[in-house]
Amino acid sequence: MSFSRLVLRYTAFAVLATLVNLATQRGILAFGTGPALFAAALIAGTGTGLVTKYWLDKHWIFFDRDRGLAAHSRQFTLYTVMGLATTAIFWGLETAFWLAWQSDAMREAGGVLGLAIGYVVKYNLDRRFVFTGARHVPAHAG
Template structure:
């Protein structure tokens, strides 16, 4: 692994950590504001959305250095990014729901979410590199 690859990997990991913090924080805020029926699912949707937008903006600009030509083009790229994220979101949610089911605590649910996000982000990098931010 050369220096530029190591730098890219560290930058990607840092952005994944930042997006994970945004995701979990958004979930926690959502759970605090609403603790009624389906609060876990609602908070996970909200957190996922926040994390997705943060990660998209950082990946596009700093990881893949991808420039869009218009709002329409950016919307198309984001839609593709979102589609690749569906698979990785299933990984993340499986871990978070699994930890919630097994341990029945908020902290362990979030730990499961963090582990799922770590695995998902590794997969997502390769999907995004190949299908979303490809040089045409």
């Protein structure tokens, strides 16, 4: 796969996972407002986005063929660990935008910005540490 096709596919999957994340958050925040619901929305949205992105990355970005519970458990654990730092970027920007503007639109803008930055970092971590036996497109390919 060419580098440009990889970028297009990875971007499309990041957008899809972002939409899953934000839709989950909206579903929870439809029940009301407040710090507890906000935290629940962040956690649930992150979880649904994570599972969606893992499956898409494994099969359509890294073409990883590892199968079975042991392989999936190891990879999903590493994938999740690699996502902790990128989640901090996402949560930090989303929370900062919410605190600064107190608006759902700006909260989501912060979330989208945080996720975009996080996904660039995440791809490089996953390529290096999670999907080590998978086929890769070199970072410098054109």
